[in-house]
Structure formats: structure tokens, C-alpha cells
Amino acid sequence: MACFTNPAISRESLKTILGNFEVIPEHHRLKLWMTAILQLPNNKTQYLKLRKAGQKLDSSVKLLEDDKTGQEPKVCNKVLKSLFAHCSSLRQFNHFNLADFVEPFSSLLVTHELIYFEVMLSILVNWCQHWFDHIPLPPYTLLSMLDIIFLKNHPELYKHLANLGIRAIDYAWRWLTTSFKTIVDPQEWLILWDHILVNEPDFMYYIPLAACKLQSRYLMELSTHSEIMELLHSTIPLDANSLLKEAYQICEATPVELQLNQMHRFHPLIPGYYPTLTPTDLITFHSTENGDLSNLYQFLEKAQETAVEVENVIKEGMALRRYIMNQQEKLFIPP
Incomplete structure (x- = not known):
């Protein structure tokens, strides 16, 4: 020790x-x-x-x-x-x-x-720096990025969920906004957050994908939207060590160009000043060079096609994402 x-x-x-x-x-x-x-x-x-x-x-x-x-x-x-x-x-x-x-x-x-x-x-x-991108709505751009990462790492499971109309916004947002208390045993919850906090903010977003992957055998056997959502929102806790091991593996297996490393790295609060999350500080994207952000969903729809199409989806989706992040770089002014 x-x-x-x-x-x-x-x-x-x-x-x-x-x-x-x-x-x-x-x-x-x-x-x-x-x-x-x-x-x-x-x-x-x-x-x-x-x-x-x-x-x-x-x-x-x-x-x-x-x-x-x-x-x-x-x-x-x-x-x-x-x-x-x-x-x-x-x-x-x-x-x-x-x-x-x-x-x-x-x-x-x-x-x-x-x-x-x-x-x-x-x-x-x-860790929640992109949750406010589309306030008062959920951060659908960030959650779509998770879909792209999941598609790359586990295309079969992703496509099975997508065919039933289930994407990250349907399960990851609930887990994130309840600080994961519903997916791990209460006795292990602080262990999970030890790992989240000691890593850079992007690591947290591999945990919802890891939770799905750990349940993949059961998810692949279910054939309806309601059955899968019932399983994903069940109160049966996952083992924290297994969840973290899977999250680290997905993180390591994700190509650099797909990782969420465009998120700013951790910076501590400073003495005498508390940063705010006011509307002037929020990053909002109403349109892009490639059209409305709903294009992310259109790209993901193509994932039900061939493996070659999957690679094209990822390439197009990440090009749009890079543009979005470049806009953020211009707007973000650190305290």
C-alpha cells in the first residue's frame, strides 16, 4: 500500500x-x-x-x-x-x-x-464543463460524441442499441447527472470518484460506456426498447473495480483523434475567486459550417450500414466535432 x-x-x-x-x-x-x-x-x-x-x-x-x-x-x-x-x-x-x-x-x-x-x-x-453547451437542454453534442466513441470500440453493441432507438443521451445523461450513484454499490461509490477526480475530466465519460459494455451479453439478448431501458435503469449495482477496469480499457483503446482530449484539462479553483457558470461563460453552438448539429445524429444513423460506412461516419462526425471544438477555443477565456 x-x-x-x-x-x-x-x-x-x-x-x-x-x-x-x-x-x-x-x-x-x-x-x-x-x-x-x-x-x-x-x-x-x-x-x-x-x-x-x-x-x-x-x-x-x-x-x-x-x-x-x-x-x-x-x-x-x-x-x-x-x-x-x-x-x-x-x-x-x-x-x-x-x-x-x-x-x-x-x-x-x-x-x-x-x-x-x-x-x-x-x-x-x-468535469461538467460541457454540460451547459445547450442549456436549458441536455448537452446532446457531448453525448453524441460518446456515441461515436462507443461505435468505434463496440460497433455490434452500439448498432443493436441504436436499432432500438437507444443512444447515450438515453442512459448516460441519467447516470452522469446522478453522479453514478445508481450504477455502483454505495460502499464502492467513493472509490469510483477517487478515480474520476484523479484523472483528467474526459475519463469520466468512459464510465457510462463501460457500464453498457459490462452488461453487453444481457443487452444483446433483449429485443425491445423497454426491456433494454429497464435493464439500464435497474438498481442492480455493478462492481466498481470491473467498471473502472473496463473504462480504462475503452479509454486506452480509443484512437487519439476520437478522444475527448479537447476538453480543457483540470485546473483548480484559485484563492480569492470562484469561477462562475453564467450565460456569458457558456459555450453555445447554433450552427456550423456543415449545417445544424443534428448532422451528428444523421451521421450516427448511417452506423446501421456496413463496417466501411461506420468508418466514414466516424470520420465525418469527428470533422464536425473538431469544428465545434475550434469554436470553443475562440470563445473560452480562462479566469
Whole structure:
């Protein structure tokens, strides 16, 4: 077991350790998330201002029902109100219940409200950086990119799902917006997030594809949309180690030109300043040189044809994606 008490331990060294399927011991997890992994700034003054502003929000924001015993729902709701006060765009999302995403982290962070807020904001800014591309709608461009990656890695399973009208937006978005709490055992959920946070943001998006691949034998035996969706949305948990192993394998097998490495790399929150997710910061794409973004779906429709057509679909889809990402490079101004 690695020496987790070493003050010089870094994100890179932790990534190596976890890549070999070690785990972070529970009594070191919080400290390592705060310091080596997320490098939280502890902006207490700024947070207290947001906390006060959050108390003035109207009742339209979706919070946890405060009917549970203990402090978890109370603290979680304070963090939610502060996030809504800081990032007004979060209130504009029709298909993303922030409470469902934030609540699972309370098991680790409930006794540290400021840390709880900064962990969630860091995740939103980094790992969820493209969730707001088409607000108030889901990020269908990002989710279509997952379809392209899945098509390349597992064309038979992808085409079986696509023939029944099932794509990443039908299952991955739900898993992402509930922080994967529905697909792994609660006892292993933090292990999953250890790996997500120590890797660059793009790694998280291989996990929904890995979850499908692990269930491929059962999915290929089902022949209706409803049967497959019932399986994908079942509450039977997957083994976290198997899920991570599959996600790493898909990541490694995906050609460089298809990877989501155009996402900006992790950057920590900085002292004295919290980045926002306001409409002026969002990346929106109304049209491209190749026409409307619905072309991504038209490209994916062709995947039901021959293997040669599959390669052409990937090539055309990625050309459109590169154009989109180039537009992002022009619009994104880091804080």
C-alpha cells in the first residue's frame, strides 16, 4: 500500500497508484481530495457571502426534502443554495436536478460545508464543463460524441442499441447527472470518484460506456426498447473495480483523434475567486459550417450500414466535432 501520509504526494502519483487499482484508505480520502487532488483554495470569505445570498433565493430552486434525520439534508441544501446563488445558469437547466448530483457527496463532506461547496464547484467547472453547451437542454453534442466513441470500440453493441432507438443521451445523461450513484454499490461509490477526480475530466465519460459494455451479453439478448431501458435503469449495482477496469480499457483503446482530449484539462479553483457558470461563460453552438448539429445524429444513423460506412461516419462526425471544438477555443477565456 502506498504511503498516503507523504505531504509531497501529487495528482500524478495518485493517478499511478490508483491506475494499479489501489484504493485511497477512507481515513486519508478527504484530506487527499482537498489537497493533492482538487487543491481547494479554502475561500471562506467568498463562501460566506454566497451562503448569505443563497438564503434569499425563492422557493423555485429544487432542494432536498428536509425530512431525514441528521445534518446531511440541511448541509446539502445550504451548499445547493450557495451554488444556485453563484451560478444562476444552474436554475435554467430543465433536465438536470442539481440536488441529485450533489447529494451523494454528503456522505463524505457533510461535516465540512465549505469543502463540500468547493468540491462541487470544482467538479462542475472541470468535469461538467460541457454540460451547459445547450442549456436549458441536455448537452446532446457531448453525448453524441460518446456515441461515436462507443461505435468505434463496440460497433455490434452500439448498432443493436441504436436499432432500438437507444443512444447515450438515453442512459448516460441519467447516470452522469446522478453522479453514478445508481450504477455502483454505495460502499464502492467513493472509490469510483477517487478515480474520476484523479484523472483528467474526459475519463469520466468512459464510465457510462463501460457500464453498457459490462452488461453487453444481457443487452444483446433483449429485443425491445423497454426491456433494454429497464435493464439500464435497474438498481442492480455493478462492481466498481470491473467498471473502472473496463473504462480504462475503452479509454486506452480509443484512437487519439476520437478522444475527448479537447476538453480543457483540470485546473483548480484559485484563492480569492470562484469561477462562475453564467450565460456569458457558456459555450453555445447554433450552427456550423456543415449545417445544424443534428448532422451528428444523421451521421450516427448511417452506423446501421456496413463496417466501411461506420468508418466514414466516424470520420465525418469527428470533422464536425473538431469544428465545434475550434469554436470553443475562440470563445473560452480562462479566469
